[in-house]
Amino acid sequence: MTALPDNALLRPAASSPQRLGDLAAALDLAPAPATADGWGAAEVRGVVADNRRVRGGELFAAIGGAHVHGARFAPAAVAAGAAAVLTDPAGADLLAAGLGVPVLVTPDVPAVLGRLAATLYGEPGRALGTFAVTGTNGKTTVAFMVDHALRALGRTTGLVGTVEVRVAGRAVPATLTTPQPDELQALLAAMVEAGADDLVMEVSSHALALGRVDPLVYDVAGFTNLTQDHLDFHGTLEAYFQAKASLFTPRRSRRGVILVDDVWGRRLVEQARAEGAAAVALAVAAPPEVPADWRVGDVRADATGTAFTLTHRDGRALRTATALPGGFNLANAALAAAMVLESGVDVAALQAALDAAGGLSPVVPGRMEQLSERPRVIVDFAHNTDALAQALAALRPTTAGRLVVLFGAAGERDRSKRPDMGRVAAEAADVVVVTDDDPHDEPPAQIRAEVLVGARAVSGATVDEIPSRAEAIRTVVLGAGEDDTVLVAGRGHETVQEIAGTPHHLDDRDEVRAALASRTGGPTA
Numbered sequence: 448m449t450a451l452p453d454n455a456l457l458r459p460a461a462s463s464p465q466r467l468g469d470l471a472a473a474l475d476l477a478p479a480p481a482t483a484d485g486w487g488a489a490e491v492r493g494v495v496a497d498n499r500r501v502r503g504g505e506l507f508a509a510i511g512g513a514h515v516h517g518a519r520f521a522p523a524a525v526a527a528g529a530a531a532v533l534t535d536p537a538g539a540d541l542l543a544a545g546l547g548v549p550v551l552v553t554p555d556v557p558a559v560l561g562r563l564a565a566t567l568y569g570e571p572g573r574a575l576g577t578f579a580v581t582g583t584n585g586k587t588t589v590a591f592m593v594d595h596a597l598r599a600l601g602r603t604t605g606l607v608g609t610v611e612v613r614v615a616g617r618a619v620p621a622t623l624t625t626p627q628p629d630e631l632q633a634l635l636a637a638m639v640e641a642g643a644d645d646l647v648m649e650v651s652s653h654a655l656a657l658g659r660v661d662p663l664v665y666d667v668a669g670f671t672n673l674t675q676d677h678l679d680f681h682g683t684l685e686a687y688f689q690a691k692a693s694l695f696t697p698r699r700s701r702r703g704v705i706l707v708d709d710v711w712g713r714r715l716v717e718q719a720r721a722e723g724a725a726a727v728a729l730a731v732a733a734p735p736e737v738p739a740d741w742r743v744g745d746v747r748a749d750a751t752g753t754a755f756t757l758t759h760r761d762g763r764a765l766r767t768a769t770a771l772p773g774g775f776n777l778a779n780a781a782l783a784a785a786m787v788l789e790s791g792v793d794v795a796a797l798q799a800a801l802d803a804a805g806g807l808s809p810v811v812p813g814r815m816e817q818l819s820e821r822p823r824v825i826v827d828f829a830h831n832t833d834a835l836a837q838a839l840a841a842l843r844p845t846t847a848g849r850l851v852v853l854f855g856a857a858g859e860r861d862r863s864k865r866p867d868m869g870r871v872a873a874e875a876a877d878v879v880v881v882t883d884d885d886p887h888d889e890p891p892a893q894i895r896a897e898v899l900v901g902a903r904a905v906s907g908a909t910v911d912e913i914p915s916r917a918e919a920i921r922t923v924v925l926g927a928g929e930d931d932t933v934l935v936a937g938r939g940h941e942t943v944q945e946i947a948g949t950p951h952h953l954d955d956r957d958e959v960r961a962a963l964a965s966r967t968g969g970p971t972a
């Protein structure tokens with residue numbers, strides 16, 4: 448059994464014990480037949496769905512998963528100090544008699560888990576201003592930007608997302624983009640305990656489809672865009688869209704700010720309003736005939752970044768800038784600013800705060816992160832077709848020499864995007880190097896071959912294949928001319944590469960730095 452990191456930052460230090468009988472009555476949970484009388488008086492002080500996270504006194508929620516039933520771990524959870532177990536009928540059948548603690552049963556454990564955790568931790572979400580960001584690309588960047596703006600306003604924030612979880616200024620690496628319900632509510636309680644005013648989080652389509660964030664109702668939800676991704680999980684683009692759309696309903700948010708640059712955003716505004724949600728439209732690149740509440744204008748881009756004015760139909764206007772490169776980061780910055788304004792912050796207050804903070808330019812690890820200037824080497828997280836195309840398009844105008852891109856595709860994930868990624872790379876770059884990403888359990892050569900089919904169908908670019916990612920990085924960095932731009936795409940901040948089920952340490956940024964150091968004369972940063 449693998450041990451999980453038990454980071455105290457991720458849970459409240461104190462939580463008041465609650466009677467099992469009260470919880471069962473509130474959440475409609477029934478005792479399993481063999482549960483001894485008097486179970487209702489037993490007390491629990493939290494809930495965990497993974498036995499490796501039990502510290503003592505919690506309710507262990509044993510979930511039927513895709514790989515294993517959590518009930519198998521109930522004895523280990525009880526041995527670690529769990530005071531009761533909640534499971535479904537299939538889990539109850541797996542439990543041996545004589546577990547020694549009360550067992551409660553409900554038909555669908557994940558469906559009650561969030562509410563149970565929120566109840567146990569005192570509804571922490573209600574004590575925080577709450578911001579959620581969803582969309583195929585840009586969630587992490589927008590979340591960092593909203594967080595940056597709120598902190599510029601003097602607020603204490605908690606941040607939850609793909610790169611890290613941050614509680615009032617202290618950070619730990621994240622596991623999922625959006626944590627499981629029991630972990631999320633514990634995290635919110637830890638944030639409240641640490642004195643946070645606001646929560647900013649990324650909400651993945653998986654989390655929405657699986658109800659991970661319920662029963663949170665966000666004050667402001669933001670939508671970036673929708674392009675093909677995650678079809679392995681959702682099946683169709685329509686199902687993927689509907690998962691995202693569920694965030695923009697009164698059940699999950701009070702107000703939505705929706706970028707209407709793409710057709711999905713425009714559809715989302717209509718659908719959200721039809722369902723009675725307050726949906727605010729934001730146009731950045733959309734033409735003037737597309738109706739919008741907030742619109743971006745007077746865009747000035749130079750080597751230091753992009754300045755823009757965000758104007759509301761009612762005349763309110765904010766002028767600010769972002770140093771993060773690319774047209775998509777203008778859209779990300781505008782969305783972040785509009786979300787903060789829609790939470791009720793006064794324009795003059797945000798203007799003053801952003802002026803003092805130098806605009807919306809947080810450091811977002813592994814997102815268009817520039818590691819050297821000549822050659823310009825950038826590590827980015829683009830790992831789907833649209834993100835790759837956009838990242839390359841953002842770099843082309845400022846590349847005097849060749850534009851070189853190195854990337855692969857993840858194994859066991861949305862196979863259909865692989866040739867498309869190869870194609871857009873070969874269309875936009877001069878040199879394409881196809882390497883491994885995270886093959887997981889899939890044969891890496893097969894993944895590369897599927898990417899290469901798309902890349903080789905385009906004439907013009909030089910296309911190479913270098914299986915080892917570290918070797919590929921070294922080769923392109925050593926081979927780059929001073930005027931070239933090298934985009935190392937796909938893994939961003941990630942540090943573990945999984946090949947044939949085995950994790951290997953690999954940090955693209957470290958590999959790039961090492962290669963730069965061995966170029967004659969070293970890098971010019």
Ligand SMILES: CC(=O)N[C@H]1[C@@H](OP(=O)(O)OP(=O)(O)OC[C@H]2O[C@@H](n3ccc(=O)[nH]c3=O)[C@H](O)[C@@H]2O)O[C@H](CO)[C@@H](O)[C@@H]1O[C@H](C)C(=O)N[C@@H](C)C(=O)N[C@H](CCC(=O)O)C(=O)O
Pocket residue numbers: 448449496497498499509510511512513514515516517518520622623624625626627651652653654680
């Ligand atoms: C589809 C999905 O969301 N799967 C999640 C689910 O896995 P599973 O159903 O296979 O769980 P399982 O391994 O069968 O275990 C069943 C139960 O036993 C428990 N268990 C298991 C082992 C053990 O030793 N002890 C124990 O108690 C588990 O905590 C679980 O409650 O429960 C696991 C435990 O919490 C998660 O790690 C796992 O996420 C996997 C790793 C995953 O890849 N999720 C992806 C699809 C995901 O959610 N991604 C999105 C967005 C990504 C993006 O935008 O790019 C995200 O929000 O991260």
Ligand SMILES: Nc1ncnc2c1ncn2[C@@H]1O[C@H](COP(=O)(O)OP(=O)(O)OP(=O)(O)O)[C@@H](O)[C@H]1O
Pocket residue numbers: 582583584585586587588589609624649671672775776778779813814815827828829830833834835837838939
């Ligand atoms: N608004 C955007 N539109 C298109 N591409 C973007 C946008 N913002 C960022 N990108 C690209 O997508 C990559 C991932 O960005 P980011 O991490 O902010 O998105 P994300 O939605 O959090 O991604 P993931 O869900 O995979 O964690 C970036 O590295 C960049 O290449």
